[in-house]
Amino acid sequence: MKKDPQLGLSSQFVRPDEIKTKMLPTGMEKGLMRLILKNLGNPDVNVELWDGETVFPRKQQAPGIMIKGRSALWRLLTHPTLGFGDEYSVGRIEVEGGIVPFLDRFFAAYDKRQKESATILRLFDLYRRVRGNPVSRAKGNIHHHYDIGNDFYKLWLDKEMVYTCAYFAPNVTTLEEAQAAKMDLVCRKLRLKPGETVIDAGCGWGALALYMARHYGVKVRAFNLSHEQVAFARERAESEGLASQVEFIEDDYRTISRDANGQYDAFVSVGMLEHVGLKHYGELGGVVNRVLGPNGRGLIHSIGQNQFIPTSEWVDQRIFPGGYPPTLRQMMDIFEPYDLSVLDVENLRLHYAETLKHWLDRFDNQLDRVRDLYDESFIRAWRLYLAGSMVNFSGGHLQLYQVLFTRAQNNSLPVTRDDLYH
């Protein structure tokens, strides 16, 4: 457990009142700011520059954003998402009226923006290339997601430590219930039967593997690369008397396929595909193909998107290095080569928006305890990430696909979904 996460950005954190304005915004800088706003579809927010006077468009009731120095403006211009994320984290950009309302307006405008700004985009792109990426040295400053430590996640995840989209089934309101409902939905879709064997690839803190064993009587081999998560999961399996049913393996899920020969009844992966990388999808399909028996079923649950859009620079460099939410088309790289039949795709986008709302609320309720562990720039970055994800899901920019599949010749499953909902 790292109590001192050595956040590179933390030393840069500045309180608004500490900022020294050396030079007033020039006419060119004001013009550039207007261009940025136009390029973003003129979101319904007020922007104040560092002289404290220049504000546009100065609308009543709109959330406000303050750009507290020249460097913040230029970073916005050259690396829009990374610049915003970093400058917000260290306090050189401030948001008034809450980050969620601001992001909501920002994305609403972005959806409707005129696409004729291609020339401006090209100019920005050219500038970016000429200028290079001087901020790359900041890379790695914010700890990668899964190194942060269990204690941090315990503060705001549900008690089972499920760090993926929950399922708000009818009459479900709490996050705890919704995570259990998600795990149960996954089990029902997989039509697990007692005594069956399951591979869980990317098992997190082990909640799903333990749930499957406890409620469906299956034997699970669960893979995870994170030492801390596996240790936590093994302890839970022991304390709940499930250690004979659930084996947690601290290794890459791909190692299973070395000695797998179609002897498993199910393959499940919840929230791992985002980290697999497009070029490894065929390899993932190959593992599934070697693992699954003739009537085996598989379920892959992943963040996705409607269209191929690269991950924002900020999320890629600060939050999920190498992460990418695939399109359904790209996910077919897993199934097609092995003649696996897609049986069911369900898009749970709005459930992730709701899940993130719960996480953000819990995070905010635990702010004092988070502050004991981490400094202000980490907290601001994390809130931006949770709020930004929430707004991306609620605004339709991100999807959540649950894909159920089986071998082409498997005729042994129920032919309707009625059993899932009764």
Add this chain to the structure above:
Amino acid sequence: MKKDPQLGLSSQFVRPDEIKTKMLPTGMEKGLMRLILKNLGNPDVNVELWDGETVFPRKQQAPGIMIKGRSALWRLLTHPTLGFGDEYSVGRIEVEGGIVPFLDRFFAAYDKRQKESATILRLFDLYRRVRGNPVSRAKGNIHHHYDIGNDFYKLWLDKEMVYTCAYFAPNVTTLEEAQAAKMDLVCRKLRLKPGETVIDAGCGWGALALYMARHYGVKVRAFNLSHEQVAFARERAESEGLASQVEFIEDDYRTISRDANGQYDAFVSVGMLEHVGLKHYGELGGVVNRVLGPNGRGLIHSIGQNQFIPTSEWVDQRIFPGGYPPTLRQMMDIFEPYDLSVLDVENLRLHYAETLKHWLDRFDNQLDRVRDLYDESFIRAWRLYLAGSMVNFSGGHLQLYQVLFTRAQNNSLPVTRDDLYH
């Protein structure tokens, strides 16, 4: 109504006892037959050549196939599916023990066949190219699907004349119930509300359009290119008092988008995509995009497949010219360019196997009446098509995808599927 469908193949129909065996099978021909069988994975069927003596592998209890002349063997060699279809239709190939058990064994072997026969395949391919396609003159001999006339389909479709995959919901056994269950499932997935407006693209004989109007109180504009089908549908709308709610338009569905401006609540297309052609998927997406309002929903129901495999030559040339069952990846060409969100994909493959079983049974029960309309080669071709389709669906070679989608920003739909199943 064409009582005399001018089937080109009909004049060639030969009864087994009419076949004159001019020359006994040569050693080379027997060897070639063995190669064909090996290439097909050695299906568990007996093959008898035209001397009535050469039979291999002569297994007990296996279905038998008789190749009743030299030309049939050579056509099998050069155009496997087209040759089989045509030669079976005209009676130069006979199947003992029923076409369904034969096709079942054939496809079961084909799935498991050794793929090392690439050399043989290349030789066959070379031979095919050198020899050309001398049977192309037969093209168009069997009437294209929708020209055959209502009276023929009335003999074996359900009373609503639904010529697409039915839905065998729990406790549903009859084809009539299953077709109604399918139409209702489509309406429920689309979450139709009274007073809403719907585009039905490729409406067949109008059953779904009328069902939506009758049971969900929506207004439908339904498109179809077939004069006979539209006339039938209009008559039904009149006689059921639904003419003010359902407008049947004898035109290409794409014409709707000329004056459409996002004013429709739903777009539905059941069994049309198979005929749209891959290169027009983007155009279809464009029509959907112009038709749907901000909270509009769409459903496309289509035969599909797990992998890109070209349509068999026989089906392409004799049954569905230009037809093609897409992969899910290929279907994304419709949705991706317009940022349409896929909400739900359901694979109803086994429902189509069951539907086809009903159709084949009804067809067989009506054989005397079919014979009044058509000759033997037409009947054999049609039975081969129904049986072959059934076996392809039950064997996992064809899929049936129902894809529900909406605009990316539509947050107005139920977030679970529970309402579909209660």
